[in-house]
Amino acid sequence: MKHNVYHDAINWAELRKDHPIGQDFLQFAKQSRDEIRAHQDRLFKRCVARAWQIPFYQRLWGEAGIEPGDIKGLETLNSLPVFDKSDIMASIDANPPFGDFGGIESGPNGRQPVIMHTTSGTTGNPQVLLFGAKSREVQSLMLGRLYQFQGMRPDDVVHSVYGHGMINGGHYVREAVTHWTNAIFMSAGTGVETRSAKQVELMRDFGTTVIIGFADYIKKLARVATELGIDPVRDLNIRMISGHLGREDKNALSEAWGGVDCFDWYGVGDTGVVAGEGPDRDGLYVMEDGQIVEVCDIDTGKPVPDGQPGDIVCTCIHKDDVYPVIRFNTHDVTKIVSGKSSLGLNLQRIEG
Amino acid sequence: MKHNVYHDAINWAELRKDHPIGQDFLQFAKQSRDEIRAHQDRLFKRCVARAWQIPFYQRLWGEAGIEPGDIKGLETLNSLPVFDKSDIMASIDANPPFGDFGGIESGPNGRQPVIMHTTSGTTGNPQVLLFGAKSREVQSLMLGRLYQFQGMRPDDVVHSVYGHGMINGGHYVREAVTHWTNAIFMSAGTGVETRSAKQVELMRDFGTTVIIGFADYIKKLARVATELGIDPVRDLNIRMISGHLGREDKNALSEAWGGVDCFDWYGVGDTGVVAGEGPDRDGLYVMEDGQIVEVCDIDTGKPVPDGQPGDIVCTCIHKDDVYPVIRFNTHDVTKIVSGKSSLGLNLQRIEG
Known part of the structure; x- marks a missing residue:
């Protein structure tokens, strides 16, 4: 059997x-809705063709009475069944250890290159995540370019507090920054991987300008700096924070670091980055070349009108190699932001 | 300034x-010494040209009275001055935070993509390590192909106990396995990143066949398995261990896991993999398309005859982008293994 190479x-x-x-990317985002939709439709069809090769989708769609050929294009999307984490867990239980949702089985040239990680398990047991080479690079590209869109510069020094080990997060953001921006990336990780006091010293010694991670820990680092006699505002030069921040946290976080620009983004392990704030910080722009977001009623599962709250159901049109994701219900709630983007972008926006 | 892209x-x-x-690789290694040397000479000249652009080498070589043009090729190598970790530390002290040894300063198209990590600091303070995109991928390729040479198969599940965070090790071996073999890679990391009991469960649940890392911790995992009522030999299917093992540890380690094949390899953060055991386990084959090893007298610094012990002085002929390494004294001691390779390879070998 041949060792297949990632690149x-x-x-x-x-x-x-x-x-x-x-x-x-900005040119793409300024196109008409019809042009954006045509781009998406082309990518979506590729994903559907790939999904039909995978037992998980053969079962999911077969049980719903759908046959190959029934899915014409994006116009058929909202008639397809949704799935969620419980279906992935059931796939793993029935076909341990990797489940039958990834499509990683050996072909004539052996198994394609696969990246395996797990979710952090903050909302349940850790779940296996599988990525193909191409879709892994695309999700990294989409996060790297979002960071750029938010203002990350090539000469930034980026301090990441996302954890490593089996967990996807730290590895993912490292690839996003190092492969697709050319900021220098410091993989500090959690306080367990690098003590908090040491993290503050690293930030001071290497001139960190951007911090990425989770709000609570980034807030804690400001407190730790103060305890060490390092003023988080005067002695450090942080000018941007980007991460999983949430609405309430953003102001407190910005204040703790002296009023720096804080940007929120949304994505889960199964999807990669779905949407993120731009420089206008007026809703999260959906990365529509990679993701299709439907907001669906929590009870009926039907798409709701713009402005109504509902579950984020995500179709990852960039994942056509390993683990295609077509109508994954994240069970995270948002609503569509209406009105024109002040940046002139025609991308869908969701609330953070 | 442009965001340059890694690939x-x-x-x-x-x-x-x-x-x-x-x-x-096997074909390369079966060539005559003259053919191998010609390959090396070509790559070496590229590294020298790059090094002359970098303040650290301008100083190091200038102080030794060497001028551009004086270094003709490999025949000049052992007349060049050596440097070591203390010179890198001095470069960083004089030019914080990244020193002037990397050559990462901005050019007309902005800074080239750079990967930054640190050493583990097990033998002193952590030291900054810098890698360019190309030389990073080559060091990953060389380790990935060494694992293959040692017997790693495309269908292996590889459990890594190398740590992450700022430390290079875990990230490096992850890239080696995921980019250049297509084994599935589990980035368990240290016991701090993933508890030891959890590590054993992961190995059982995902059918680990290969463990990579440091001897002490891999030995500990066998004890932890036993404590959990999991027999490390009967209940797990480990068939290969590769890592920084050392001579004494290898037998005890093999025994703890039921007589599995254990392979040693050598490399430091500044060099990447330098040499590793092959399936004959008769010395460590030098990765001669990427590395030139000289064994030098600890006191005089002059190359010693084959079979005599001395410091490993390494020239990394694959590093011609960021941080060229020409005559780096690792201060690790080895000797050249003489006699023919039973595999018919014409690569230099060193003792583990």
Whole structure:
């Protein structure tokens, strides 16, 4: 059996065309809704073709009476069944240890390259996550370009407090920053991986300008700095914080660091980055070349009108190699933000 | 300033030609010494040209009275001054925080992509390590192909106990396995990142077949398994261990896991993998497309005859982007193994 190589599994030119970065991303986002939708429809069809090869989808769709050919394109999307974490867990229980949702089984040239991590398990047991080479790089690209869109510069020094080990988070953001921005990345990790006092010293010694991670721990670092006699505002030069912040936390966090710009983004292990705030901080722009978001009624599962709250149901149109994700109910609640973007972008926005 | 992209900094076709993998590696290693040396000479000259652009080498070589043009090729190598960790630390002290040894300063297109980590600090203070995109991928390739050479298969499940956070180790081996073999990689990390009992459960649940890491902790995992009522031999299916093992540890380690094949390899943060045992376990084969090893007298610094002990002085002929390494004294002691390789390889070998 052959050792397949990660980079050989990626068509870089096609990847860059389907998933623009930098100025090309802004051009993509300024297109008409019809143009954006046509781009999505093309990628979606590729995902559907791949999903039909995978036992998990054959079962999910088969049980709903859907046959190959029934799914024409995006117009069919909201008639497909949703699935969620419990279905993935059931797939793993029935087919341990990797489940039958990933499509990683050996083919004629052996198994394709696969990245395996787990969720953090903060909302339950850790769950296996599987990524193909191409979809892994695309989710990194989408997060890297979101950081750029939020204001990350090539000369930034980025301090990450996302954890490593089996957990996906730290590895994912490391790849996003190091592969797709050229900021310098410090993989400090959790307080267990690098003591909090040491983290503050690292930030001071290496001139950190951006912190990424979770609100609570980033707030804690400001307190730890003060305890060490390091003023988090005067002695450090943080100018941007980006992470899983939530609405309430953002102001307190900004204040703790002297009024720095804080940006929220949303994504889960199964999807990668789904949406994030831009420089206008007026809702989270959906990364529509990679993600389709439907907001669905919590009880009926039907899409709700814009402005109504509901579950985020996500279709990852960039995942057409390993673990296609078509109508995954995250059970996180949001609503669609209406009105024009002050930046002139035609991307859908959701509330943080 | 432009955000430069990691993969754009790599000429994949050239990389694969200069650094063969799989069967191509064995063909490279079976060439005559003259052919291997010609390959090395070409790569060495590229590194020297790059080093002359970097203040650290301008100083190191200038102080030794060497001028551009004086270094003709490999025949000049052992007349160049050596440097070691203390010189890197002095470079950082004089030019904080990154020193002037990396050559990462901004050019006309902005700074090239740089990966930053630190050493573990087990033998002193942690030291900054800097990697360019291409040389990072080559060191990963060399370790991935060594694992293959030692017997890692595409269908293996590899459990790594190398730590993450700021430390290079865990990230490096993760890239080696996921980019260049297609075994499935479990980034368990240290006992702090994933509790030891949990590590054993992971190995059982995911069918781990290979463990990589440091001897002491891998030995400990066998004890922890027994304490949990899991027999490390009967209940787990480990068939290979590779890591920083040392001579004494290897037998005890093999025994603790029921006589599995254990392989040693050598490398430090500044060099990447330098040499490793092959399936014959008769000395460590030097990865001669990436590394030139000189064994030098500990007092005089002059190369010693084969079979005599001395410091490993390493020249990394794959590092021609960020942090070129030309005659780095690791202060680790070895000797050259003489006699023919039973595998018919013409690579230099050193003692583990």
